[in-house]
Amino acid sequence: MSEFPTHPGAVTAGWLTERLREAGELDAGRVTSVSWQPIGTGQVGDSARFSLEYAGGDGPPTLAGKFPAADATSRGTAAAFGLYAKEVGFYRELASRLEVRLPKTYAAEVDESGTDFVLLFEDLGPCRQGNQLDSCSLDDARHAIRQAAAIHAPSWNNADVIDREWLHMRPEALARVKALYPQAQAIFAERYGDTLEPQLMEVCAQLNEASEHWFGREGGDRCLIHGDFRLDNMLFDIRGGAEPVAVLDWQTVAVGNGLTDIGYFLGCGIGDALRREAERDLLDLYCTQMTARGVPMTREAIWDDYRLGALHGVSTAVFSAAFVERTERGDANFLSMARGACALAREHGSIELLRS
Numbered sequence: 001m002s003e004f005p006t007h008p009g010a011v012t013a014g015w016l017t018e019r020l021r022e023a024g025e026l027d028a029g030r031v032t033s034v035s036w037q038p039i040g041t042g043q044v045g046d047s048a049r050f051s052l053e054y055a056g057g058d059g060p061p062t063l064a065g066k067f068p069a070a071d072a073t074s075r076g077t078a079a080a081f082g083l084y085a086k087e088v089g090f091y092r093e094l095a096s097r098l099e100v101r102l103p104k105t106y107a108a109e110v111d112e113s114g115t116d117f118v119l120l121f122e123d124l125g126p127c128r129q130g131n132q133l134d135s136c137s138l139d140d141a142r143h144a145i146r147q148a149a150a151i152h153a154p155s156w157n158n159a160d161v162i163d164r165e166w167l168h169m170r171p172e173a174l175a176r177v178k179a180l181y182p183q184a185q186a187i188f189a190e191r192y193g194d195t196l197e198p199q200l201m202e203v204c205a206q207l208n209e210a211s212e213h214w215f216g217r218e219g220g221d222r223c224l225i226h227g228d229f230r231l232d233n234m235l236f237d238i239r240g241g242a243e244p245v246a247v248l249d250w251q252t253v254a255v256g257n258g259l260t261d262i263g264y265f266l267g268c269g270i271g272d273a274l275r276r277e278a279e280r281d282l283l284d285l286y287c288t289q290m291t292a293r294g295v296p297m298t299r300e301a302i303w304d305d306y307r308l309g310a311l312h313g314v315s316t317a318v319f320s321a322a323f324v325e326r327t328e329r330g331d332a333n334f335l336s337m338a339r340g341a342c343a344l345a346r347e348h349g350s351i352e353l354l355r356s
Contacts, residue, residue: 004109006116007067008036008048016052019120020059023106029057036065040129044078044251044324045069045087049123062123064103068116071325075115081173082166083251084117085110089166090250091119094224097161099150099293101238101246124238124246130231132336135271138278140236143245144265145285148229151247152258153293155224162222162255169254177319178215182208184322191321192335200342206351207314213354214311220257227252228316229261230269232333259302262286263309267344268317268337275344307348313341 005011013031020026033053040047050063068084069075078084088110095102107120130136136144155161169177185208193201207214226233226247233249266275266282280299283306287297317337324330345351 004107004116004118005067006118007070008038008046008050008065011036011050011065013052016050016063016120019107023104025106026054026057026059029054029059031059039064044074044083045249049125060122062125063106064121064123066117066119066121069325074324077323078251079113079115080176081169082114085114086166086253087249087251088117088119089164090253093164094155094161094253098154098224100147101150101243103246103248124235126240127238127246128236130234130236132231132269132271133332135274136231136236138274138281140231140245141265141270141274141278141282142285143236144229144231144234144247144269145262145282146289147234147245147247148226148258148261148265149286149289149293151226152223152261153290153295156258156290156295157221157223161224167224167253167255174216178211180323181211181215181315181319184319187322188318188334188338191331192338195335196338196342199346200339203342203345203351204314204318204338207311207318207345207354210351210354211315214315217308220305222255223258225254225256225258225261226250227254227256227261227312229265230337257305257309258290259305259309260312261309262302263306263344264312264316264341266306267310267341268313269340271336272340272343275340304353307345307350307353310341310344310348310350311354313337314345317341 005015011034013034016034017030031052032055034050036048036050039049045066046069047064047066050065052061088108091105091108103121103124105121107118110117185204188204189201228249233247235246238246266279283299287299290297317334321334
């Protein structure tokens, strides 16, 4: 049994008092009562907002918490690929080394099996939850691109950050992904074959055929990547508009090419219409931000890595759809991700580049 709460209903006033005192958020007094309500739309973890009351002192009136998914399939997938341990490790060891806006962390615990965990954060509300099904404004997309640079530049070829063993997929896990991917593609094609446009489903099939070239691909400059850099994992106008954006959900944090996040965001993150309108503007902004942070870049130099980055959206949509809890919103999400990522990949010849 874990020594920390693994469900919102298990969080006690006493546990919160201890965590807030350790974090320097409660100098005197104690939490006397706590209530909670679910927030977010995540399928691999469950989140909640806690409302607190105090006696003899003052602390944050609300907090946010994240816990293992209630669904057994999603929870098993997360444990098998170390997703919970990665997110806890990120907040414990790496968050302070980056310049990206994150919620302040009051607790970050995971058990040895990687099945149970808890994260306790500052509440960044009131804010706007990003929603990839609705796309976003160009200003929101620009704020997100600036945050990508704030992740990538401080970790760019930085061995002290990227050489940590837990960031890298274990060989047995990589072999498992490769073995499972054809099954995931078959499930995806059967489930969405009547919904996703045939020319876009063909991109999914082509990536499956070329999967040996895709999974485990290495080479070039490396940095920390978010791995699921899309609107659903961002909050905008946080703290009532005091700040523009924060980035959440670091379960897929990894080491890779920074353009993986950018191709993913422009492909499956913001919708094809905005991507077509603003692609050059957003890529130029990323290059400007990275250059200003000491990593010189031009759009021409990053173009091929960007084209390949789009394929991360394809493979993530296909694999995740097959191995997490199926929900109505999940279906809409995975279709949206695949539609945008496949359109980008098709327009820019990403599969052909991968095979070359």
